[in-house]
Amino acid sequence: MSQIMERFLNSIGLKDEQEKFDVEFAFLRHNQNDPKQVDMRIRKATPWDYPLLREFKEALLNIHYRYTLEFEYQEAPDREDVEDLLQNWYLDVYRQTPGFRLEENGEGQKGLKAVFPSEESREKETAILKDFNEFLAWLGYPFVLLGEVEAKQSESPKEETASLMEEEPSKEDFPTSEEALDSASESEDAADLESMTQEEVRERIESDFAKSQEEGENALMERLIANQKAMEEERNRQRVFRVGDYKMLDRIQEVESAGLANVDFSGEAFEIDMRTTKKGKKMLLFGIGDASDAISCRAFESKRTPIETLSSVKEGANYRIRGAIDTDFRGQKEIIVHFIDPLPKKPLRDDPEEEKRVELHLHTKMSTMDGVGEMKDYYALAKHMGMKAIAVTNHGCVQGFPAAQAAHDADAKAIKKAGTNEKPLKIIYGAELYMFDSKPDYIFNPSSIPLREARYCVFDTETTGLSARYERMIEFGAVIVEKGRVLKRFDTFIKPDISLEHAGEAMAINNITADDLKNAPTIDEVLPQIIDLLADNVLVAHNATFDVGFLNAALERYHASHPDSNLPTRIENPIVDTLPLSHYLFPFAGKHNEQAMLKNLNLNVYDPNKAHRADYDCECLNDGWQEIILRLEKAHPGIRHEDLASLSIPKGDENDPALQSEDPDTKKKAEEKLAEDQSRYNNFCKHIRNYHCIVLVKNTQGLQDLYRIITEGETTYLERASLPKTPRDLINRYRANFLVGSACFNGEIFELAMTRNRDVLIDAVKWYDYIEI
Numbered sequence: 001m002s003q004i005m006e007r008f009l010n011s012i013g014l015k016d017e018q019e020k021f022d023v024e025f026a027f028l029r030h031n032q033n034d035p036k037q038v039d040m041r042i043r044k045a046t047p048w049d050y051p052l053l054r055e056f057k058e059a060l061l062n063i064h065y066r067y068t069l070e071f072e073y074q075e076a077p078d079r080e081d082v083e084d085l086l087q088n089w090y091l092d093v094y095r096q097t098p099g100f101r102l103e104e105n106g107e108g109q110k111g112l113k114a115v116f117p118s119e120e121s122r123e124k125e126t127a128i129l130k131d132f133n134e135f136l137a138w139l140g141y142p143f144v145l146l147g148e149v150e151a152k153q154s155e156s157p158k159e160e161t162a163s164l165m166e167e168e169p170s171k172e173d174f175p176t177s178e179e180a181l182d183s184a185s186e187s188e189d190a191a192d193l194e195s196m197t198q199e200e201v202r203e204r205i206e207s208d209f210a211k212s213q214e215e216g217e218n219a220l221m222e223r224l225i226a227n228q229k230a231m232e233e234e235r236n237r238q239r240v241f242r243v244g245d246y247k248m249l250d251r252i253q254e255v256e257s258a259g260l261a262n263v264d265f266s267g268e269a270f271e272i273d274m275r276t277t278k279k280g281k282k283m284l285l286f287g288i289g290d291a292s293d294a295i296s297c298r299a300f301e302s303k304r305t306p307i308e309t310l311s312s313v314k315e316g317a318n319y320r321i322r323g324a325i326d327t328d329f330r331g332q333k334e335i336i337v338h339f340i341d342p343l344p345k346k347p348l349r350d351d352p353e354e355e356k357r358v359e360l361h362l363h364t365k366m367s368t369m370d371g372v373g374e375m376k377d378y379y380a381l382a383k384h385m386g387m388k389a390i391a392v393t394n395h396g397c398v399q400g401f402p403a404a405q406a407a408h409d410a411d412a413k414a415i416k417k418a419g420t421n422e423k424p425l426k427i428i429y430g431a432e433l434y435m436f437d438s439k440p441d442y443i444f445n446p447s448s449i450p451l452r453e454a455r456y457c458v459f460d461t462e463t464t465g466l467s468a469r470y471e472r473m474i475e476f477g478a479v480i481v482e483k484g485r486v487l488k489r490f491d492t493f494i495k496p497d498i499s500l501e502h503a504g505e506a507m508a509i510n511n512i513t514a515d516d517l518k519n520a521p522t523i524d525e526v527l528p529q530i531i532d533l534l535a536d537n538v539l540v541a542h543n544a545t546f547d548v549g550f551l552n553a554a555l556e557r558y559h560a561s562h563p564d565s566n567l568p569t570r571i572e573n574p575i576v577d578t579l580p581l582s583h584y585l586f587p588f589a590g591k592h593n594e595q596a597m598l599k600n601l602n603l604n605v606y607d608p609n610k611a612h613r614a615d616y617d618c619e620c621l622n623d624g625w626q627e628i629i630l631r632l633e634k635a636h637p638g639i640r641h642e643d644l645a646s647l648s649i650p651k652g653d654e655n656d657p658a659l660q661s662e663d664p665d666t667k668k669k670a671e672e673k674l675a676e677d678q679s680r681y682n683n684f685c686k687h688i689r690n691y692h693c694i695v696l697v698k699n700t701q702g703l704q705d706l707y708r709i710i711t712e713g714e715t716t717y718l719e720r721a722s723l724p725k726t727p728r729d730l731i732n733r734y735r736a737n738f739l740v741g742s743a744c745f746n747g748e749i750f751e752l753a754m755t756r757n758r759d760v761l762i763d764a765v766k767w768y769d770y771i772e773i
Helices: 003-011 050-062 079-094 119-124 126-139 177-187 190-195 198-240 252-257 307-312 375-384 401-418 504-510 514-518 523-534 544-561 578-585 594-600 614-635 641-646 664-686 700-715 728-733 748-755 758-765
Strands: 023-030 037-044 066-073 101-104 111-116 144-149 262-276 282-289 294-300 318-327 333-343 389-395 426-436 455-463 473-482 485-493 538-541 575-577 691-697 725-727 738-741
Touching: 003 023, 050 079, 079 101, 079 126, 111 119, 119 126, 119 144, 126 144, 198 318, 252 262, 252 294, 252 333, 262 333, 282 307, 294 318, 307 333, 375 389, 375 401, 389 401, 389 691, 401 426, 426 700, 426 728, 455 504, 455 523, 455 544, 455 614, 473 504, 473 523, 473 544, 473 614, 485 523, 485 614, 523 544, 538 544, 538 614, 544 575, 575 578, 578 594, 578 614, 594 614, 664 725, 691 700, 691 748, 700 725, 700 728, 700 738, 725 728, 748 758
Parallel strands: 037 066, 111 144, 294 333, 389 426, 426 725, 455 538, 538 575
Antiparallel strands: 023 037, 101 111, 262 282, 262 318, 282 294, 318 333, 426 691, 455 473, 473 485, 691 738
């Protein structure tokens, strides 16, 4: 699969690591008449498998630009592909099988006809047939289905009910060798027979006989398999409508292990859809869920479940369901409902504490894949629990605000009507933002030394995990470099003082084994050597906060057991972090690990088979750092270590006077520069890592400011995965009208608490107004 197709699939939410979709672009281009429209033709190796087609078609809904799409196929679709597509499509859309069959109509490749049992059925399904033909045309399948009524026989005996198992063909159904000889004699051209010897004629006869017998056996097997399938389907139809012998389930999750049995359970109804079957009866499709799981249900209009019962099913109400477990066409379990009994609503949760809480982090259905509740239900529960206020903080959007206001207004109206002294809940408007630092830390501990004159310690660590607090270094590697020349190399394993039981994933990446560490020195033994190696050199690391964080954590533990030590309590050397520098140098790149950075620097020095070992990684990183020095020196002659802190990508000056110039060339150049600057800056921001943070508005101005932030996120800083990001400095601009919280485990504070030392954590906490625990 090409990279461009992989990026396209990722952009619409499809991961195709095993290339199950077998698709590739035949062409991809902007429309000449409408540059905002993208025209695509996709080449597929084989005709579509319906579940994959359904998944692909649903993913296309994630495209937010104008486009056209055509398909072509290396292996042309045939009649069997069309029949398979029809059965699955019809069952998916109408929850039943087609009321017609497909036959050849003798008009070539596109000649297929849909044969209906009566004129009435054809008229009833004309629109459906039209929809399917349009579906075939969209897929690029070279077929058109024509509707036709089945011809009636002039004389036909009274039909008898066919038995489920057809009579097995007898031996008489197969031709004997003599009959095959007669048949061959009749069909052979006389001239050809005269030209063949008697032995050749006999071989021909035996060959025809064997072929005829094989075809007969294949036909018999197909009939037997069809009969077996019909028998199983008939027995299953009888089973799913057989009442009684229900197995009691405490949780819906138990359906998965209950087999194909009759079950009795309860839950809350959702996604209700009433449909009409071919026979004019009603069929209700709905979901039932509880705290453990949810399952699809199908109830048919009958004496047990009359239309009045089906019509009474409401979303959010509780029901007792008795029915049979079945599987749908996708192989997923569903319930064929026998009885539906309404139940009282479950009591709302109580809060026994005297001092009531206030909910400050809440997602409604407007937080895609993260919230499933309605605001009115949250409001009712919060009020029942004695809260005085409730915040609504959906992910990167404010679309939940109208529902929150509606819940408040409905409560206020009810209170006024009742004439009580109650007060409605205060709605706190806010959002959970995807915050990032638009100006990352390229350096730490700035120094005035010029980059070309500095002596560097380029180093790397391998660890048992990601947390500097709870994990340990197991390898340290470094090279000492001055003016591009390596003066010294150092590498050592380190025996950790913790169990390696949970370090399997990390050690699988760095290929370090327990045997490698068995006789290695401890961190207390090797740390003085590492500090001596660092000396007063400028340190260079890729993701330096990680590696330096482990060194500082090691120093902190060392001083706890060696209080009189002369070692520093933390690393104070000037530091360069090449990870954010990679973002600065290559703002359009999607990946910025060490391998990607070296590739972007046009250095073919990184072998993935040798990577993730400290000594190898720091050697490769030094090659990259030397190239970066050359590029920075060329752009900023005489650049010093401290100057790296002021590196920035211009946003583009919309107030540039040249944009208003009367000179066409000057104006055009200014417009091109603005577009280029904005593109570089936007892409730089899109690829910077984000953290969740909560913003609550304090007043009406804060609400307007939040709207501005959301708008910027949905336009200027919208990531390819439709993630509306927000720079920290934009929050700071409107900070006076906000309360800022640390959010969930995807927030900055949670990660620092897990991975960094106490001082870093305390410093980061100061930026927030409150911390979630």
